[in-house]
Amino acid sequence: xxxxxxxxxxxxxxxxxxxxxxxxxxxxxxxxxxxxxxxxxxxxxxxxxxxxxxxxxxxxxxxxxxxxxxxxxxxxxxxxxxxxxxxxxxxxxxxxxxxxxxxxxxxxxxxxxxxxxxxxxxxxxxxxxxxxxxxxxxxxxxxxxxxxxxxxxxxxxxxxxxxxxxxxxxxxxxxxxxxxxxxxxxxxxxxxxxxxxxxxxxxxxxxxxxxxxxxxxxxxxxxxxxxxxxxxxxxxxxxxxxxx
Numbered sequence: 001x002x003x004x005x006x007x008x009x010x011x012x013x014x015x016x017x018x019x020x021x022x023x024x025x026x027x028x029x030x031x032x033x034x035x036x037x038x039x040x041x042x043x044x045x046x047x048x049x050x051x052x053x054x055x056x057x058x059x060x061x062x063x064x065x066x067x068x069x070x071x072x073x074x075x076x077x078x079x080x081x082x083x084x085x086x087x088x089x090x091x092x093x094x095x096x097x098x099x100x101x102x103x104x105x106x107x108x109x110x111x112x113x114x115x116x117x118x119x120x121x122x123x124x125x126x127x128x129x130x131x132x133x134x135x136x137x138x139x140x141x142x143x144x145x146x147x148x149x150x151x152x153x154x155x156x157x158x159x160x161x162x163x164x165x166x167x168x169x170x171x172x173x174x175x176x177x178x179x180x181x182x183x184x185x186x187x188x189x190x191x192x193x194x195x196x197x198x199x200x201x202x203x204x205x206x207x208x209x210x211x212x213x214x215x216x217x218x219x220x221x222x223x224x225x226x227x228x229x230x231x232x233x234x235x236x237x238x239x240x241x242x243x244x
Contacts, residue, residue: 008129009162009204010034011137013169013196015215016098017065027065029215029242030201031098034131035071037203038095046094047075050110051102051135054079058100078110088119096129099136105148107135108158117160124162134169137202141167143190145180153177155184163207168195168224185224186232192225200239214239 012030020026035043045066049058054077066073076090077083084090091097097120099107111117124130130140138144143157144167153176159167168181177195184190194202194209199216202209212221221237 005127006205007124007127008034008037009124009140010037010129010131010201011140011163011167011169011194011196011204012131012133012201013137013171013198013221014101014133014173015199016133017061020065025061025065027069028199029244030199030213031131032069033201033203033213033242034096034098034129035069037129040095042070042072043095044093045071045073046090046097047073047100048097048132048136049075049100049102050078051100051104051107053102053106062098062100078114078116082114087114087116088122091119091123091128092126094123094128096131097123099130099132099139101132101134101136103148104135104138104146105156105158107139108160111139121160121162130162131201137169137196138167141165141193144168144193145177145184153180155180155189157190163204164191165209166190166193166224167202168193168222170198171195171222172197172219181224182232182234185226186230188226192223194237195222195224197221212237212239214241215244217241 017025141159141163142161143159145153146156197219199219200214223235225233
């Protein structure tokens with residue numbers, strides 16, 4: 001395995017970017033943490049916005065957020081066709097790949113259609129840091145809940161399953177998120193897993209949860225477990241607060 005010799009996933013509940021001066025988004029400390037995991041002085045960062053239909057606005061926002069950082073940024077699209085002649089080679093060339101939020105159901109359908117799911121798994125095993133927010137966090141897990149089908153959240157269990165857990169995102173900012181994740185873990189629709197508030201990321205090495213990190217004081221992460229008797233237990237995990 002190249003790079004640091006480990007496989008990392010950084011799943012962000014929300015808050016990857018923050019408003020900056022002159023309405024230009026700034027990347028948060030969570031993304032600096034992810035880039036530091038690469039072990040590279042000038043890491044190659046790949047951006048993926050499949051979940052919002054490869055929105056030019058989203059891609060430009062992300063490019064702008066990293067414009068003052070010492071990173072080499074590129075992106076991968078599928079609309080109207082892949083912009084890379086060899087998407088697999090592109091993934092393997094990156095040190096970290098960041099996947100935007102949006103529709104996780106559409107994202108996974110398109111990744112499977114193009115074979116990107118298998119390519120991402122290969123890149124992860126090769127030591128590329130996989131990261132993302134919301135849909136870009138859910139996709140690496142077994143599933144979670146999503147608004148991909150409308151404003152009322154649904155249980156969704158069609159993720160890649162690189163991480164054998166459920167995942168909760170936007171856990172403190174969207175009222176439906178917590179009770180639905182708890183209910184779906186209690187019923188067995190989803191496996192036990194982890195959840196993150198806004199501004200919090202879940203860090204896994206291989207398939208093992210290592211720690212939560214936060215860019216927001218007071219925000220939390222959580223372990224959500226079935227109690228084996230039709231109920232659920234939730235335990236707060238105190239994140240390590242990152243410096244801005």
